[in-house]
Amino acid sequence: MKILSTAISSYFRKALKISVYLLSLGLAATSTSVYASTFKVIDGEYKLPATVDKLVTPKVKTELWAHVWRPQSRGRYPLVVFLHGNHATCGKIIPELEIREDDNIDYTTTGTCPEGYVVTPNHMGYTYLATNLAKQGFVVVSINANRGINAADGEMKDWGLNLRRGRLVLRHLQKLAQWNSQGGAPASLGFELKGLMDFSQVGLMGHSRGGEGMRAAVTLYNDPGSAWPELIKGLKVRSLFEIGPVDGQAGRTLNANGLVWNVLLPACDGDVSDLQGVKPFDRMLQDTSETQALTKSTFQVFGANHNFYNTEWQISDSTGCRGQTPLFNILKGSISQRRTALYSLIPFFRSNLGKHPIPALAKRFDPSQPLPPALLNETFYARGYNASSNPAENFIIDNFDRETGISSQGRANESFGLSLYEHKNFELVHDITQRTAAINWDQAGAYLQINAASLKGIDASNYQTLEFRVALLCFDELCNSKTKPTGDVDFSISLTGANTALSEPVALTSYAAVHRAGSSWFGSPAGNTNNVILQTVRIPLAAFNNIDLAHFSGVRFSFDRSAKSSIYLANIRLTKAAAGDNPKLTDGEAVMAADGLNSFKALRPTQVDENKVIAIRHVNLNDAEAQATSAVEIELASNRAFPVGGALPILTIGNKSFKLSRYPNGDLHRLVFTLEEAEYAATQQGDELTVHIGGAEPWKLGNLDKSVSN
Template sequence: MRGNTSRRLRLLATAGAAALTLAASPALAAEEPDPLATGPFATKKIDYEAGKLVVTLADGVSTTQIPLRGSITYAPENDFSRVIAFVHGRHAACLGTPSTGQQVCDDLTDENGTPIQTDVRSYGGYDYMAKNLASHGYAVMSLEANTTNFDNGYRDGGANARSQIIQANLELLWRWNNGAGPYVAGEPDHTIGTKLVGKLNFAEGIGLMGHSRGGDAVTDFIGYTRNIVPRAGFQRFTLDAVLALAPVNYTAFKMPYGTNYGVLLPACDGDVSTLQGARFFENAKYPNLTTPTAADTFAKVQWYVQGTNHNFFNTVWTQDDASTTTDPACSRQQPDTTARLTPSDQRRVGAALMNSFMRRYVGKETAFDPIMTGEITLPQSAAPLTSGKGLKEEVKTSYVAPAAKRFDVLRPTPIPDPQPDPATGATPTPFDASLTTTTASGGPITASGLSTFAVCNPNDIAWRQGPTYPTAYPVCPEGATNRSKGNQFTVAWDGPGAYLRAYLARAGAAVDVSKFGVLDLRAALNRADPRNPAGDGYTPNLVTQNFDVTLIDAAGKRASTRAASWSTALEPSIGNQFRHIALNGIRIPLTAFAGVDLTKVTAVELGFGSPALGSIQLADVMFQETAKTVPAAVAADPEPVVPKPDGPPSAAPGPIVDAPPVKAPAAVTTLETPKVTCVDTVKPTVTLARATVARKGVLLSGTATDAGCGAALQSTVVEIYKVAGKGKARFVTAKGTLSKALPLTGGIAITAKGTSRWTVSVARAKLAKGTYRVRVSAFDKAGNLSAAPLKSLRIK
């Protein structure tokens, strides 16, 4: 087995992993934040390998080993960086064939220098985002999750296994911050043990971004970290922000709560074309708990982004998953019609949205609120430079504020029930006829002239595990094509004069909504309904549906505005292969309702009939956000309420193998700021005193000492090898056999017995005659490495 203790870490240099250079931004309006601007800090990237992690698979019995490795991008001059972690999804682990028993492979070339095997470092594909965040004082870990033996054959598609990987990597980062190791062998500049001590802020919450199956994993991790049983060395990490990028949802019943949660849906996603992440957003909006407000103290955001595919957010994933040649909106072969973004433009848009989300909710940078709420769909600084349909058309935003910052009017959620069993979908929610007669705030609902007004659910029980929650409601129009898998209203009309009126309180009493800043609702066009404008499939704003939104006060005064004036949500979705119905936000400032007494509003009215025909899906009508004139004390975020555990204990990550054991710091109940007394930078001293070749074997011995502060030798490792071409060697294993040709910088090491006095012995029966070289290295618990002079060994 290959010894990771000996590997010299190197900066990753795969061709596809080059960091994105974000082009200079156009001039901004004064009120717009620039999420692509470089921050004041110089940045540094460290790649790490720390052995292998034993992971328990979803059956609760089987285990597997995965590499524990990744990268950390940070600002060395910033003393207390907030922490963010990225998790990629499933992708090819190796271009070529890795050695038996290995999940990753080396970068190898043949004798002519032609690459024959390449390790695919998917975790390096987000360097462009990590570097930008680090320049603003954040520390970003991008971790390896690039194996496939825990993905298929399990109901959760590997989500729980990846949660164990996330936990183990975050605990590594915690230990490095506290000066507790483990040491990661490599060039001195890559030695994490001495670079991050006291640099990271774990006293506050962290952020997670996961892509594809990584998006399912970070969503799973919300419940995983809540339920995991404490153990030796355990840390429970507070989550301030979790963002799922183009995620799968193998665990469809998963309810993300207890943190600010976001989803990014690529409109030209050819891998997860069903936009499964929309289900997660629907589940997150109103946590279906016995005491809903206990968990509803965080923001929920969804972005539907035109022209983006699944892969290009990661610079290593260069294959175009939306490879259609005929779709008028998503095909790159239709240059006159396509909405497709170039890879660099896609990453500009993605970095703007995702980094803004992290800076808003991890860093509490409230300047990014307008991007979260949809007040700014996309800053001018992040506009695509050479592709797409234009700034206004690029992003459709849905935003649901914490319960204390909104007033719900129409919210067709199921009756609160105990959560259904995720495995069986038991305990279906009963049909609730009152949803079409009574508002969420207890007022009456009246309707006139509508041909359809009913609650439905996009029940796609044939896909994955069925609807968001088991439901007795009828299937929405166009069924599974509707990607927003939550209860919603179908509203249709066949002539002028139709309306839907929702009263805010019992008996039509007035309600003071003046503390809120906007009226928000979410809507979508039923694409196949002939009552709606069809469009041409590639011009988003060619046609649009529309209706009036009216506020009525206690004196009978009315003020109206047109819904389509505030959002692109009512445009037909474009394209023909990627057909979507997705509810998107319509955000209307209350300043649009001049003349109405906002302290005495009685009803919200939606007036249909202009155009004369139409059919839409509707949900989430609410007043939210804080009015600009409300004092800062009133506008402050409420203290989050930590919910109780919501499920069985989570599997803990197993031990780390093939890396030197390290005594973990004592378990603590709070994430305190580490107290650093000294940083050991003194290298240990190691000698090779004896090298004997006997009839039965080879015996090597020597000494090692350490004189740094807190001196403590960690281990001594020995590499014995025969040169096998330029930069290559065949290494002696602990069993006395020779490996295949491996790079000199990533060979096999044998861990010596003993510390201050060490020995290594190997059998020689299978060793070829010739000259071998011996390299001995020792390292201490602070991560300092020292190597003895290279010596030769002759086997006759």
């Protein structure tokens, strides 16, 4: 028996080594599973009666409803919790299209759907991820947030109800911890949970509003004086993976401090069309209070939409893409798109969770490392990366946080031949705090030299990598032309040393493919702008020949490889985190040849909008978060439904914007916006009224007529 046991043990050790090797390459895909698996999976569901749960919200009924996947064998496994985004809660089957169209929200308030409708199982759309994770030795819980949250009335300072989502997640974790320590899981689950989950090894995944909801859960748990640590003893959340998340829908800033974090940004997102999920990365990059090395990364997937990462969302949010080949059609999801999640999310959690994580799997989030063929075969990507914001690990060369021409180190920068050079706040997609240098050139010999030290230089021999962020803007006909596999801009980078010495230059395209901006296309192309997203470039200092790092003084960007261009530069620094030297940039050549615009036929024939203001009325408020006791409601109607999605409906009146809204009586063809009296008073008679919801065609409602208010 001992010999047999030893043989079996040796076999499994070898199998594990092979599995780890295949995982690192991303080559172990099969038709039924992403990676070679060890565990047989069982699953079940719990759904507790809806109640007014004050720990979640005292205002409406919510429920604890979730699906659980787990390895069949007993053990103590890391736990990953999923949370879907904002979506309708009831749908009807369309037999001729073989889909379910979700266009009703009755379940949100009543717990039932109209005749002919079924409840939308929003939480089941990640079965493809959960099953594969469970096969790798994880317990996965996917939460349903239909009741009292999805499409429910917004609140002051929680317009998207993402703080409420965070409290719902914590309530689930409280119950799971109770069943884990004491037993007593609901019989509907079909199995016991006692002793199954390791609450010191917890990961989170949030899609759309679920992303900010997960950040809210972590923030609420860690708040000074929070009651949650006492309610969920022993909880240690270690990592968070977000897909197409929203940001800024709560009345407080929500980051992922203290966690390993990645955001997948669908570049053709027609819902959260401005890719606002990049903003937490901007903020956390600037936050030097996190001393532990916990990586933060962005993973932009070109050609991916918002909805099809959830298989229950069966109609595309986007009707096409600008500057990228769509991975999807208008209906029924996208296998190719789901693979981009499988080959990023599963390695992410396997790299940082459990008693024996595999850190090598996280290399795919580092832009200086090659992507596995399993990802490159689907599309192309842009990556952002931060190994650590600890000042002891980095030397800031220039964050462009001083006046134009002065580096962060207080030294005068040098430039020649630039038609534009300006330090400024990023005006487009990124966080309002993100600083950048806008740079244009159109002549030979142009350069920008960032000076970070005196002519004698500083000793930089303890650093390993030059790191900066860059984005390419549209100009002339660039964004109407085909993109190139190696990127649409190139320039040279050199290090500067003592007494103006220059290293031999390296080419940008040897370390990064920077593509022109793209976006989704929904309705009128004129109604959309391209998303300009900063990506990270990481170059080993060893790549720069003929420079003495003991006398480092700065960096020169020589614009000698593209005759003309327009870029943003940001966050130039030296870091002690090592970089790879083979980013493997050109494998996706076949999918790079994308037209400037790809569009599909709409699900239904285009109709002429009939939009109108139904009423403007003065009301009393009962919201404790409101700054005033009275308000003005503006009720709007349209023959084109106002979609339930991640993006927050925004009412613009003139140059002012308002974001507190609700669907009256669950009618998706009506929206009521609530303004405080002072906000309404600041608007002007005759101001134009428009509703914006993500990438959807705006709803034009004419001019404000204050004389009709009552």
